[in-house]
Each structure stands twice: as C-alpha cells, then as structure tokens.
Amino acid sequence: MKVIDLTHTIREDMPVYPGTETPGLSPASSYEKDGFKETLLHMYSHTGTHMDPPAHLYEGRTTLDQFPADQFVGQALVIDCRDLAEGDAITMDRVRRYGALAEEADFLLFNLGWDKRWGTEAYFGNYPCVDDEVLDHIIKGHYKGIGFDVIGLDPMDDADLPRHKKLFKDCEIVNIENLKDLELCGEGLFWFACFPMKIENSDGAPARAVAWIE
Template sequence: MKVIDLTHVVKEDMPVYPGTEAPLLEPANTYEKDGFKETRISMFSHTGTHMDPPAHLFPQRTTLDRFPPEQFIGKAVVIDCRDLSEGESITMDRICRVGEKAELADFLLFNLGWDQRWGSKSYFGDYPCLDDEVMDYVLKGKYKGIGFDVIGLDPIADTNLTRHKKLFAKTEIVNIENLCHLEQCGPGLFWFSCFPLKIENSDGSPIRAVAWFE
C-alpha cells in the first residue's frame, strides 16, 4: 500500500492566517524532572492543514463533532490548477479535464502548487479561487468535502468570506485548507481521509490528511 501524507507539520514558526497567533508548544513535563515528556499545546482551531464545517460561518449549523466519521473518508481526485496565474479563477474547464472522476469522487482537491510557497510571504498572495460556476457545481454534487493547498477558500482580501458563506449556508460539507504534496497523488481516484479532532461544538480543527493507494 502506498501512503502519501498531505499535511503540514504544526510548529511554532509556521504560517498562520493573518490576525491569528502561531501555535505554542510548551513543555509541561520532561524526561529529566518527571520521567516522561508531555507538551501543552495552544493554537487556534484553524491552524495548519485544517478543516472548516458549516458552523465555522453559521450558528446552529453542523459542528465537526456532529458529523459521522464516514464524512471524513472516501474517494478523492486532484484537480490540477498549477498553471493558473495569480488572480485567475478556477473554472469548470478544470473539472471537465478529469472527466467522470469528478462525479465519482467524494472529495475534490484543488492543486494550485501553492504549498511550494509555504513559509514565504507569497503564500498569502492572490491565489486562484473557485468561480461561481464551480461553486454551484460543488453544491449540486453532494460532495463530502473540497480541499486546497492555499490558506483559504476565499481570497484574503474578501473579509465577507463570500465563498465560505455560499458553501456552508445549506450544504453538509467540509472545507479543507493548507494541504500539501497533492502533485504526488496522480490523476486518478484514490482513497483519502481527513479526520479532525473530536472537539465539542467544533468550528474547525487541524487534521491529518492522507492519501493511499491499494
């Protein structure tokens, strides 16, 4: 079985969304003093490779802990968008290129090649985003989730979070951000899992996103 880790490492000097704080990983117990190691972890719920549920935007909508576990596992396909320039839109042409695999997948994962900018200022630049037609396609498709190797579904400049609101207003779906290594998954369907921490009333959670091939 081939397994690919699609997850950035959580560490104190990692990139975080503008306005939030980087994680703190503080020693709570040590080998020398206590005979074992334990770490106090302090971070925002949308740190690193993470997942948004509908409750991220709307009160009374579904939190991550209320989703059944099967929401976080299924077949995925990568939509290759690496040739798009900054500021361009992801259009239906990109979906059509993978053919029926887009309809057979539970998760659509969009590869912008942006993970290569992880750790640099350009990671927070004008990355391509889904246009309205693709958003409508996703909403009609009954997908379990969509995912990206950029820091947001919306451009950083869109403080209204227009796409987030459209995605989560009525649909039981999750949105994954800050994926990496999507180019290693190839053009076909593959198994994908993205389990979050089971936190009460969770508006988001870091995940361990993994692809595997039997």
C-alpha cells in the same frame, strides 16, 4: 500500498492566517523532572492543515464533532490548477477535464502548487479561487468535502468570505485548507482520509490528511 501524507507539521514558527497567533508548544512535563514528556498546546482551531464545517460560518449548523466519521474518508480526485496565474479563477472547464471521475469522487482537491510557497510571504499572495459555477457544481453534487493547498477558500483580501458563506449556507460538507504535495496523488481516483481533532462544538480543527493508493 502507497501512503502519502498531505499534512503540514504544526510548529511554532509556521504560517498562520494574518491576525491570529502562531501555535505555542510549551513544555509541561520533562523526562528529567517527571519521567515523561508532555506538551501544552496553544493554538487556534484553524491552524495548519485544518477542516471547516458549516458551523464555522453559521450559528446552529453542523460542527465537526457532529459529523459521522465516514464524512472524512472516501475517494478523492486532484484537480490540477498549477498552470493558473495569480488571481485567475478556477472554472468548470478545469473540472470537466476529468470527465466522469469528477462526478464519482467524494472529495475534490484543488492543486494550485501553492504549498511550495509555504513558509514564505508569497504564501499569502493572490492565489486562484473557485468561481461561482464551480461552487454551484459542488453544492449540487454529492461531495463529502473539498480541499485546497492554500490558506483559504476566499481570497486573502476578502474579509466577507462570500465563498465560505455560499458553500455552507445549505450544504452539509467540509472544506479543507493548507494541504500539501497533492501532485503525488496522480491523475485518477484514490482513497483519501482527513480526520479532524474531535473537539466539542468544533468550528474547525487541525486534521491529518492522507492519501493511499493500492
């Protein structure tokens, strides 16, 4: 079995959404003083590779800790969008190329190749986003979640978050952002899991995303 880590490592100098602070990883205990090492974590709930639930946008909706654990595991399919130019839309034509596989998947993961810009200013550029038709398809489908190797479902310059709002308005689904290395997952269905930290009333949480191919 081949296991692929699709998660960025949380570190103090990592990229974060503009306007938020980078994580703080402060020594709390040391081998020399206490006989063990412990670290105090200080970071936003949407740091690094992370997951959004409906409660991220809507008060009273499902938080991550309220989802059953099986929401976070299933069959996934990578939709290759690496040939799109900056600012292009991800359309249904892109999804239809995968035929029945796109209908059988529990998770659709969109590979823009943007993870290769991680750690540079270009990561915050004008990445392609899904259009309304793709969002409608996802909302009407049976999907447990969607994911991207970019920092947001909406463009960087759209603070109103219309795609987030449309996705979560009536849909019990999760959205994963800042994935990496999706090209290693192949062109067919594979097993995928993305388990967020279980935090009470969670509007979002860092997650460990992995794929495995038998």
